[in-house]
Amino acid sequence: MNKHSLLYIIKLIILVVSVVYTLDKVVYFGLETLNKNVYTGASGGKVNQFLREKDNLDFIVLGSSRANHHVDNIKISKNSFNMGLDGTKIAFSATLLKTLPTNKAQIILLHISPKHSLDSNYKGDDIEGLSKLYHQNNIIKEEYNALGKNKIMNQIFWSLNFNGTVMGLFKNYFFPNYDINTYSGYDPLYITDEQKRIFKTVLENKINEPCLNEPKLNSIYERYLDEISLFCKENNKKLILFTAPIYQDDCKNDDDILGKILKQKNIEYWNMTSFFNENNSLNYWRDNSHLSNTGAEIFTDSLKLKLNQLK
Template sequence: MKKFISQVGIFISITSIVILIMVVTTIAIMKQASFKIDTNKNILILGSCFTEISIDDRIFERSANLSQTGTAYIYSYCKLKKVLEINSHIDTVLVSFQYGELSKSGEDIWIMSSEFMFPKVAFYISLLGKEEFAVYKDKGALFQAILQTPVRNVNAVIKYFRKGNNNYTYKDLRVGSYLRLDRDRLQVEMEIWEKNKDKKRNEEESPLQKRYLQKIANLCNEHNVKLILVNTPVYQSKKYDDNVDKLYEYRNKYLRQADLFDYSNFSLPDSCRGDIAHLNYKGAKIFSEYLQAHFHEDAKACADAKKQFYQYNSKE
């Protein structure tokens, strides 16, 4: 019996050492990825699914889109910090700004739930600092997330060995890019909204989301970078998005150094909507073409008005 227990102990020890080596090695490899962005791209796009699927940086050519579904501001901050360290030509940052992203329920899901914590920690572990690791309440779940790092980043490690250190970039990591959304759920979402419209409740704001959005603003200010909060197109926004006024209030109260570009009322055919709040690839193409042609004009209109916000007017 003692021999069996001893053998089990040895096995557990060896397994633990192997896993530790794999975790450390994976993180070390991920840290080698270059976050250098082409010098012809001076606009960095960050945020969650709203900017991820709405702005195609192949069309909006001056931009680099590092948005990702379910990405809380804590992860956007870590990406921004890394990018600004080595890209002095980045002079503008666009950040997804929807009121739902500021909610406590959003924090509970996007940051604290194991559903999102496990993949996000594994994908962003090379960018997270001590302060970021401290925000997770469930340390057991955090430990599990860290242990999953090698498995969740197998492709990133393989790409490193295929490409070599000099050609290994952020694009080889799973930290965000434009996502082509092929979806047509507008009618379904409208029916769901009608059934649940009387169940709406006032959302408590998220302390963590507020803190890291402010840190993004402070970091932009330190680097003399223009921060623009972007509210992406919403289907019939006056009916289906009653939080637009709250965005203006929030910006005026907490983020007066940032501009707010409100495209919630951007006019598009129904066929361009993935659902109420998201564009599909057809809508992304039209919206990105608009930004390519008119972003400078919108920014100038915002500056000339000296109101620090631009609101797209539509007849939709």
Template sequence: MTKAHIIFTIKLLAIILVLSYVLDKVIYYSLNKVSDTVYTGQAIGKLNHYLSVKDTTQVIAFGSSRANHHIDVRKLSKSSFNVGVDGKFIAYSSTLIKLLPKNKKQQIILHIDPNVAFRKHYNRSEIKTLMVKYHRSPIIKKELKKAEQENPLQEFYWSIDYNGLVLGILKNAVFPKYDHTNYSGYDPLHIGENDKEIFKKILERRDPLDCGENIKMNDLYLSYLKEIKTFCDENNKNLILITSPLYVDDCPEDNLELAQILSELNITYYDYTNYFKDNNALEYWKDLSHMSDVAANQFSETLSKDLSLNE
């Protein structure tokens, strides 16, 4: 290859690189404009909703599906929002908590799953869905980098932020799932006769879990707990941790260990794991760890009384 060919190739590659960079930014800002209008669905809608109310809301519930489907926050306070999301645990919640306003008094309810806290390996890949705000929130960017969940190409190609989310965003932009102005973030699970029959079969096939001998909280999980505690202490947040009911708890030892750790950290903790132990009606359960709307309603009433957060 001659020198002229090499120079031509380099120039061509440079032009392609510049054009791809420009096209990427056009796509990225176009997606931003669309996504900013979306307030329904879990692709980005609930996150956008949270970001729009986080600075003015007094009571906010965080956690996994067992927060999302179990805590009717309107029973706790008129000024409330449930930002629990299915499949999201403490790394995700920690990131969202750190987005709250500094030095503003707020009540933080964090649902904690003992079976996750005591896993030998805790996978932080759950926070990848926050990638959509990678270039728009320094805090989210920092947390993604800390969790080693960022894509190295993102620093150049920003539209990568939307990987896997575009269809969900466009769908909710055109066909919103609900009226978000009347939405508290709480998603009750309604069950029918067919669900009861399915649950009966789950119980018939169920084998007790093997808890193992060494019950030790995952170090990474513990570090997130400490970070949340520090943030709340420094920013006028009242932090309350809860564990919602289970149909049956095969490993009560990890609950006891969790309670001890949280006591040492001076974190208020309410363990409702055995709330329905003596009254496990089938209509109360979708599966072994998720309550129906009937049970969630009763549980939320009790939570409201215990926490006394009503205005």
């Protein structure tokens, strides 16, 4: 290959990279503009609504689906939001908690799973649900980087942060499925007779899961627990961790271990896995770890009573 051919190839590569880079930024800023106007749906709209309203809230629920579907926050406070989201864990919730305003009195009810908190394999991957806000929110960017999720290709090609969510964004932009003026984040699970029958069959054939062998608090969970505890103490927040009811809890060992750890850290923890044990009914359940709307309303009433006793 002669000198002129090599120079031509280099110029061509530079041109292609420049065009791709420019197109990526055009696509990214287009998607960013779209995302800023979406306030419904799990693909980003619910987070956007939370970030828009968070500074004025008095009561906030955070956590996974067991927060989202179990706590009717409006029954507890009219000025509240349930930011529970299916599939999320401590990294996602703690990051959003850190975006809350400083020195404003707020009650934070955060769901925590004993099983997940003692899982040595947890790497904080759930924070990737906030990836589209990486270049827009410094707190999210810092947490993303701290977990080592800032992949080099995503740093170069920003539109990659929208992977897997574009269709959801377009759907919720053009066809929002609820009114955000009346939506407070709580998503009850309504069950049918067929679902009750299926759950009953599942229970009859259920095989108990073994307890964890010598469980230890995951290092990422521990870091986030320490950080959000300090954040809340320094910024006039009341932090309460809770574990929602489970129909059949195969292992109480992890509950006890987590409870002892949180007590040592002076973090208030309500373990309510056995809440329905003395008065249980299949009408209260969608599956082994998710309450129906009926069960959630009963559970919420109990939470409200406990919160009122703190005042």
